[in-house]
Amino acid sequence: MHAIQLHRFSRGFDKKTILDAIDLSIPAGQFVALLGESGSGKTTLLRALAGLDQDAISNGSAIINGTVSVLFQDSRLLPWLNVEDNLTLGLHSVQAKASVKQMLQKVGLDDKAKVWPNTLSGGQKQRVSLARSLLREPDVLLADEPFGALDALTRMRMHGLLLRLVERIKPTVILVTHDVDESLLLADRILVLKEGKISEDHAVALAHPRRLDHPLLMALRTRLLQSLGVETEFL
Template identity: 70%
Template structure:
């Protein structure tokens, strides 16, 4: 691991609340995430996961806000929708906002890293869903973010493509070591990737699990299966029918 690539700024939230039209979604959340940590947020719909992510990204200007957030300045957001501009080539989507001298070498290198080395000049609408998410991941990491915020980035992909994207995300994050906060509904995805899993309910962090399983992780491993059952129970899933 290159020490220069490691994020050095922790993410710190103190009594953070967010409300929309009088409805409190986040309720006095306090949290510290160490530099370079990979954190997954689990919880039912409406538990506050995406609201927490949007607060960290500064995308919640329409909310009633309180509390303080300290986070790295260099932040990238990876959405479920790749959000590629259809009138720009894949390469131009990646280089948008970068200095030309920076992008000439960096864009082809990053496209190669995500398996799209031959797609720089094609239009986004010619890509498959998985390829679009590869391009979106490349665009996010190209900025060398200290903090990568990922909001269910693989939720719309088929099962096999999702597994490939999870492996790719893990590989690239291991190389660059940003702090990562991943919103997911997939317990297995959280366990495959994260160092730490937070379970949210009613706008609060109800559980905080440190995940010490070694990589590569496999769902059939006994420790993995035990943690999976623990998390499913936390989410109110009846394990007898799984």
């Protein structure tokens, strides 16, 4: 079963085409990373799948099977609600609300349920945001550079946390990122967008956890960096 299917899908704004007749099928449960230079269409594609940007002009078809949750670069926590209330906002079932404590434990914030978002660090806010996204156990998780603003050590911890939660909930994931190493460490499949089209499609058939010094990852890293216009002779 495919979680996401695009057929000749195009999208643009004010007569400018951003995505150009894309064909793409993503099986349920696959973790896909989207790479590309700024302006290549990564975020436009993600926002289209999320049902955002209603003023955009679209052609072709885009089908998502199942429920969708979105994880942004900024945590988007409501400052007038404590952590627990941010997580339960919009939830109505007793069972869902009861799982909040367990989810906070999984992201290492079980002692922060009653605190205000402005008392949290950037990494803690993103952990709350990740918990909120996965608490609903979505079929599809759309993540738009969720770790881009974090320091290197916090980003590494978030990678491990994301993989553990994804392994438990098993959603289909699309991760927009500028970080080639991040895509290699996390994704089952890496797509490169260039000028609104998918220019490369790579499978990453390695179990987790991964090491970037694995020969297959090192070779693919060089290929991806070259595709993105990065000189690799000094890396």
